[in-house]
Amino acid sequence: MILVVDVGNTRIKGAVFEDAILFEIFVFSKMELQKNIENILKKFEKITDLVVSSVGDVEKQSFSAYNKVLNVHFLSHEDPFPFYNCYATPKTLGIDRMVLAAGATLEFPNQNRLVIDAGTCVTYDFIDQENNYLGGAIAPGLRLRYEALHNFTAKLPLLSLESPKDFIGTSTSESIHSGVVNGFVYEIDGFIDEYKARYSNFIIILTGGDTDFLAKRLKNTIFANSNFLLESLNQTFQYKIKND
Numbered sequence: 001m002i003l004v005v006d007v008g009n010t011r012i013k014g015a016v017f018e019d020a021i022l023f024e025i026f027v028f029s030k031m032e033l034q035k036n037i038e039n040i041l042k043k044f045e046k047i048t049d050l051v052v053s054s055v056g057d058v059e060k061q062s063f064s065a066y067n068k069v070l071n072v073h074f075l076s077h078e079d080p081f082p083f084y085n086c087y088a089t090p091k092t093l094g095i096d097r098m099v100l101a102a103g104a105t106l107e108f109p110n111q112n113r114l115v116i117d118a119g120t121c122v123t124y125d126f127i128d129q130e131n132n133y134l135g136g137a138i139a140p141g142l143r144l145r146y147e148a149l150h151n152f153t154a155k156l157p158l159l160s161l162e163s164p165k166d167f168i169g170t171s172t173s174e175s176i177h178s179g180v181v182n183g184f185v186y187e188i189d190g191f192i193d194e195y196k197a198r199y200s201n202f203i204i205i206l207t208g209g210d211t212d213f214l215a216k217r218l219k220n221t222i223f224a225n226s227n228f229l230l231e232s233l234n235q236t237f238q239y240k241i242k243n244d
C-alpha cells in the first residue's frame with residue numbers, strides 16, 4: 001500500500017493506493033501536513049511507501065522523518081519517466097507536469113495526449129503518440145484571476161467563483177465573473193482548437209481543482225478527472241519500481 005502526496009501551490013492532496021485501487025483522498029493545508037500524514041499512516045497500517053511530488057515550498061527535508069518507518073520517494077527529474085523530454089529546459093519543468101505527462105503516457109498508450117490542469121495555475125502539456133513530451137503553456141488559474149483583479153486595482157472587489165449570467169456583464173460583479181469565467185473558458189477552447197489545427201487526433205484530459213466547474217462549460221469533449229494527478233503519481237511510482 002502506498003501514500004501519494006501532491007504538494008500544490010494552494011493546498012496538499014494525499015491518496016492511499018493498493019495497486020490501481022484508490023482507497024481514500026485527503027486534502028489539507030501545509031500547516032497540517034505532519035498531523036495529516038501521521039493520521040493517514042495510523043489508519044492505513046499497510047502503507048510501506050510515501051511518494052511525493054512538490055511544486056510548493058515544502059521541501060524534501062519535511063518528509064525525512066518518515067524515512068525510519070517508510071520508503072520515502074521525493075520525485076525529481078532524476079527519476080525514470082515513460083516519455084522523452086523535449087522541453088528546452090527540462091530541469092525547470094514542474095514535477096507535477098512531468099507526473100501528469102507520465103500518467104497520460106501510461107494510461108493512454110500510442111496516441112497524442114493533451115493534459116489540462118486547472119489548478120492554481122492552468123497548465124497545458126502535450127505528449128505525442130511517439131511519447132515525446134513537447135511542452136505546452138502556463139497561465140493564471142481561475143482563483144488567481146479573481147485575486148489579480150482585486151490585488152492590482154483600487155476599485156475591484158475580491159469575488160468568489162460564480163457562473164456569469166451572460167457574456168455581457170451588466171454590473172461590476174457580473175463584468176468580473178464574465179471576464180474571468182468566460183475568458184478562461186474561451187481561452188481553453190481556443191488552445192484546444194490550436195492543437196486540433198496541428199494534430200488531427202488527440203485525447204484531452206482535464207484535471208485540477210476547477211475540473212468540475214469547467215468540464216460542463218467547454219465545447220470540446222474531454223476526460224474530466226480531478227484525481228488524475230493523484231492517479232498519475234501512483235502510475236509514476238509503479239513505473240519507477242520497474243525501471244529504476
Ligand SMILES: Nc1ncnc2c1ncn2[C@@H]1O[C@H](COP(=O)(O)OP(=O)(O)OP(=O)(O)O)[C@@H](O)[C@H]1O
Nearest residue numbers: 008009010011118119120121141142143208209210
Ligand atoms: N477548497 C478549495 N480551496 C482552494 N481552491 C479550490 C477549492 N475548491 C476548488 N478550488 C479551485 O481550485 C483551484 C486551485 O486548484 P488546486 O486545488 O488543484 O490547486 P493546488 O492544490 O494549488 O494545485 P496546483 O498548485 O498543482 O495547481 C482554484 O482556482 C479554485 O477555484
Ligand SMILES: CC(C)(CO)[C@@H](O)C(=O)NCCC(=O)O
Nearest residue numbers: 055092093094096097121123138
Ligand atoms: C506551473 C506550475 C506552477 C503548475 O503547478 C508548476 O508546474 C511549476 O512550478 N512549473 C515550473 C515551470 C515549468 O513547468 O516550466
Ligand SMILES: [K+]
Nearest residue numbers: 117119120121
Ligand atoms: K496546476
